[in-house]
Amino acid sequence: MTDVTVKQFATVVGIPVDRLLEQFAEAGIAVANAEAAITEKQKVDLLAHLRRSHGGQPAPGAAEPKKIILKRKTHSEIKMGGGTAGQVKTVSVEVRKKRTYVKRSLVEDESLRRRETAIQGEAIASSVVETSTLPPEAPAIAVIEMGASSGVEEPIRDELREIEEASRRQTTEEEARRQAEEEARRQAGEEARRQAEEEARRQAEEEARRQAEEEARRQAEEEARRR
Known part of the structure; x- marks a missing residue:
């Protein structure tokens, strides 16, 4: 299984890279920089730390497991002969890979709960589709999609976004x-100053x-004496 970098994971969960690095540091998880690779255990440990630090508790009866979905696309071209007058057709091939990493909780022991299994399902959903009527400058597009959703809701990125x-x-x-x-x-x-000024004015009056x-x-006494 291929680990992802901090930068890639930040894109997946939708938060700034600097903020994600701070969260790893606060959780005591050693991550060198944004290009450093992180494991599935580090991701789950980070989530556990964020939940603890914000007082989050799993909802009663909440369905396990949680998941992370990583998507990648690659493009390539295949030149194919055929048609009239030796016409060469260019077929663009797009490969979509979807990897689903699932956390399964082993309830009885905290240390065991942090042991995670990653499930990667990959299946070819479609094959190369060829369109013979298109000219070379407008190549046909074939899509190869790999991976399928495991049907597990509440991915880890939603948890991180809610905590953020x-x-x-x-x-x-x-x-x-x-x-x-x-x-x-x-x-x-202001009120104390106003009252002090009012008292000073009253005393002056x-x-x-x-x-x-x-x-x-x-x-009056002086006038009375003169009389």
């Missing part, structure tokens, strides 16, 4: 909570009124 989305939602919620707390602190500070009353009383 949950992580993004958590980050968004934490940022919103942080901003709300900062806004509450700002408003509390009381002091001005007291001084005015003192001055009026002093003038």
Whole structure:
């Protein structure tokens, strides 16, 4: 069985390569770089780590196994003689390979559960189809498709995407909570400053009124003495 690189696996699961490398590092899985090959066990170990770190648990009665589907295409051309006046026809051949890697859980022991078997089914779905009426500049196309779906739902890439989305939602919620707390602190500070300014103004007005009353009383006493 051919292992895939981190870059190829990132394309399959639909997340950035840098983020996938970070996830491998957080899981304690040694991966050198984006071009490093990874095994099926490393993929399943990564998924188990992500589920644990996000509190994910298998749904009761959830069907095992899980799967990864890798698809590849190759193209080639075959020149074929035939037709009138020695006409040479070019037939394009497209080979599609689909590999399905299936995880089967061995429930009783955690270490045994991590032993995975990979099932690869490959079958020729169609053979070369020749179209004799096409001229050389418009070659016939033959498709050879290899592999068939195992019928297993919930591939690992969906699990990774759900976990990544949950992580993004958590980050968004934490940022919103942080901003709300900062806004509450700002408003509390504004209210405290407003109350302090109001108290200072009230005291200044009381002091001005007291001084005015003192001055009026002093003038009245002075006027009374002159009489």
